[in-house]
Amino acid sequence: MMDQGPYYAVKMESGALGTAGGPKTNGNAQVLDWSGNPIPGLYAAGNAMAAVLGEAYGGAGGTLGPGMTFGYIAGRHLGTHISNH
Template identity: 80%
Template sequence: MWGDTAFEAPFRTLGKIDQGPYFAVKMEAGGLGTAGGRKTNAEAQVIGWSGNPIPGLYATGNAMAAVLGDVYGGAGGTLGSSMTFGYIAGRHLGEHISNH
């Protein structure tokens, strides 16, 4: 993230590309993070328009409303909440499947 500290900014993340072979990748704009995903409850269930959980529908990470609200914590900021709510969702789903 901070690049090569042996160089002064902004050259820490920039450098010469003077030897091949060269490869290219098309880059396009996309959603890196979200503060507008679906609302969830404490069990990671998606909350529907009625305000009630939608049975069997769960969301984590960038697919759910950000746990930090409208603040973006930086690259990888949704990984921890995704792992946590993924675990919670799996546990909740497992409890409800075994009861049927």
């Protein structure tokens, strides 16, 4: 019955576990412009890019793999396109 305590309260707020938006990227993790062309020197990975799974969320930790993978891909791609001065 609800006529006797003790009662407890917990403050709940909404939050984001992942993203379903963000800049579109190509296979090199380069951010694409409105025409689908890579923007030179601009990369995105993890929650900073459009989600790999679209609007689906794979569960706890589901953004860690794409973040690490596309971060690695971006670093490798950028490393091959830096001129040695």
